[in-house]
Amino acid sequence: MSPMTPQQLAERAPTLELINAEITASIARQASSGRNLDTKAVLLIGYAGAAASFLASRSSQHVLAAFAYAAYAAAAGTGIWSAAVRVYQDVPEPRRLFTEYLARSRAETLAALAATRVDAFESNSRKQARKATGWWISLGCLAVGMILMILAVSSAYW
Amino acid sequence: MTGPAARGDDDDPVAQFSDPDLRHGYAEYPAPQGQYGGGPPYPPEGRAAARQGPRRLLPWIIAAIVVAAAAAVVVSLVH
Numbered sequence: 001m002s003p004m005t006p007q008q009l010a011e012r013a014p015t016l017e018l019i020n021a022e023i024t025a026s027i028a029r030q031a032s033s034g035r036n037l038d039t040k041a042v043l044l045i046g047y048a049g050a051a052a053s054f055l056a057s058r059s060s061q062h063v064l065a066a067f068a069y070a071a072y073a074a075a076a077g078t079g080i081w082s083a084a085v086r087v088y089q090d091v092p093e094p095r096r097l098f099t100e101y102l103a104r105s106r107a108e109t110l111a112a113l114a115a116t117r118v119d120a121f122e123s124n125s126r127k128q129a130r131k132a133t134g135w136w137i138s139l140g141c142l143a144v145g146m147i148l149m150i151l152a153v154s155s156a157y158w
Numbered sequence: 159m160t161g162p163a164a165r166g167d168d169d170d171p172v173a174q175f176s177d178p179d180l181r182h183g184y185a186e187y188p189a190p191q192g193q194y195g196g197g198p199p200y201p202p203e204g205r206a207a208a209r210q211g212p213r214r215l216l217p218w219i220i221a222a223i224v225v226a227a228a229a230a231v232v233v234s235l236v237h
Contacts, residue, residue, distance in 0.1 A: 004171070051227060054231070086185075087183040088184045089182070091180050091182075092180045092181075093181060096177070096179045097180060111175040112175050112176070112177045112180060114175070115172045115173075115174070116180040119176050119178070120181050139219060142223060143222070143226075146230070153233055154234075
């Protein structure tokens with residue numbers, strides 16, 4: 001695709017507006033999804049802490065309990081990593097938008113906003129994918145810890 | 159000079175128009191607002207798409223963990 005001229009850009013201003021609105025809606029859904037992931041990660045951290053506290057208050061088989069504690073620690077660690085504050089990309093940077101785009105046409109400004117939002121969306125997506133991976137690892141560690149805790153608590157009475 | 163010309167990527171429209179200086183870091187997910195920054199946060203197709211894939215397994219995994227925890231409590235209290 002050859003580079004667009006300013007004239008071509010001006011002709012496509014309505015399309016650019018639509019594209020910009022759609023990309024912005026995608027970023028809004030991405031933001032909401034990230035907040036949901038944070039909430040779920042905090043739930044896992046709290047659950048791992050509560051389960052570890054329960055295990056500490058019971059008689060249990062020591063080796064299994066040690067592995068259960070390790071699994072809970074891993075669950076809490078990956079959960080905290082998943083919920084940790086990250087720096088996400090936002091568009092536009094207000095000063096740059098005002099100073100550089102005041103003299104430009106509406107179509108040029110829309111094109112710059114939409115294209116930059118694409119880059120920001122892709123950058124944020126990669127961070128969110130890592131966050132989701134951390135959450136699944138945390139959930140897996142928690143599940144393993146629960147199984148080990150059941151075995152540790154029940155085997156103490158065998 | 160920043161932007162597409164600096165990167166020498168003339169074939170990609172995103173690279174052609176993207177302005178890296180328009181981006182800035184935000185410590186949490188920003189929620190776009192405004193006439194050209196708004197938009198429906200949850201269009202129906204977005205919700206439908208969100209129900210696909212691994213999320214369908216999530217309630218079952220959480221239920222399994224809750225049941226396992228309850229079993230551990232019962233076992234420890236019985237003995």
